[in-house]
Amino acid sequence: MRLLLDQIDHTDNKLKAYITVCGESALKLAEAAELQLKAGQDLGPLHGIPVSIKDLYETAGIRTTCGSKLMQDYVPRTDCTVVRRLKLNGAIVLGKLNTHEFALGGITPPTRNPWNLRHIPGGSSGGSAAAIAACSAIASTGSDTGGSIRIPASFCGVVGLKPTYGRVSRTGIFPESWSLDHAGPITKRVQDAALLLRIMAGRDELDPTSSGLPVPDYLEEVKLGISGLRVGVPTNYFYEHCDKEVAEAVRSAIDLLKDLGCRMVEFEFPCIPEIMAAYTTLDSCEASAYHERSIEQRAGDFQPDVRLLLEQGMFIPATYYIQALRIRAVIFTQITNLFDRFDVIVTPSEPMVAPEVGQQTVRFGDLEESLDSALVRYLAPFNLTGLPALSIPCGFSGSGLPIGMQIIGRGYDESTVLRVGYAYEQATDWHMRFPVID
């Protein structure tokens, strides 16, 4: 615990990953946990383990700001379900991590990327991924509506898992978009993500969207090997408008999976324009509905980019919202049917490495694209369909920034996704690299 607090002291004035550090209480709880263990009382697999929490998750007695001026003094009375479960298994809350305001963006100002402080960490769970990469957290939580776990995981070179929609309760986590929001872990290693998911997942009576299906022992299942698994490799979309270095790194990773015994199945990914239209509509309208009163009363307290998104959503017609829901059903069927032919899909997580702070657009050949659009286009399809998706590091650019690979599975089949991630991680050493922060 002291080592982590020292590392926060050493790095966080530059990184700004943490909004709140609970140093004193964490040390006291760590001492108590040690005494409990000595007395033969073991609370579970996270006994005495410090966990850092995205500041969108309610934590009893600890300020929960959502990265917003609107919430700067909010101290919840109760823990959200995920934090309650983590604590019941022995975890100690070390602190609260920065998020793009109300999770409505992929940048997370003012947090910086530990691999290069002139670059963004991604978002919205940017504090979570930056802290894991910088070793100022050993386990953290994030939330993902259009990629907010996988974007920063990719940019910071760590592991981020968006589970199946409904696998993890969202009770007590501030919503961005109810029908697209997912909660999940961000960690350094795949096994840590497997352990955290096992504890975070499961039915919660307070969240009617949560699933009552049994939660597998992911920690055991990751070790089952991947020989014979079929890997779907899309031939379109995911390598168009993608940096060459990123495409090459992911293709090398796919070759390695082949060497590890997987069979590759090429296929065409369907419905791209409809996916982005439906995702944008649902995200925009649902976020605006949730924040309607705040926009009425305190619009000036939002950051300008977030305010614009929220105001925009109010002008999208309800007919569009309903059509987005209806086409979502068609897209869901088309994408889930693909899994008759393979067990997982592998794609790049992002079309580029972490952009510089302040960058508004990205260029791919002749195409200049808004950063907001580029950040979500490989990831949002799996928020729309609710399928589990993992981002793990698969290389570094010439400029020394991490590259992420996305592994997507069938609904509720996080085990296979984690198995592939674990096997790849065991065969590579990307996760053994650490940034030098100076």
Add this chain to the structure above:
Amino acid sequence: MPSEVCKLQRITVDDLRKAMRLLTVSLSEERLQILTSFLNQTLETLQPLSKLHLPKELEPTTYLARLREIGRMKQSEDN
């Protein structure tokens, strides 16, 4: 199959001013100017929704039922 078109044209500040009457929020002229340009960019992304031809039986929340069904099937396979 009947066409289900809800086409949006490029919008103007005046369009937003009129639409605002249906909302609980009131935006300044300056905000409306900024928003019009931003919203027009977004509407290009949304255009595919104006061209859909979907079966009349297609109910909006079908995907959630399908996802739960997949979960149940997975559970039976695992057992």
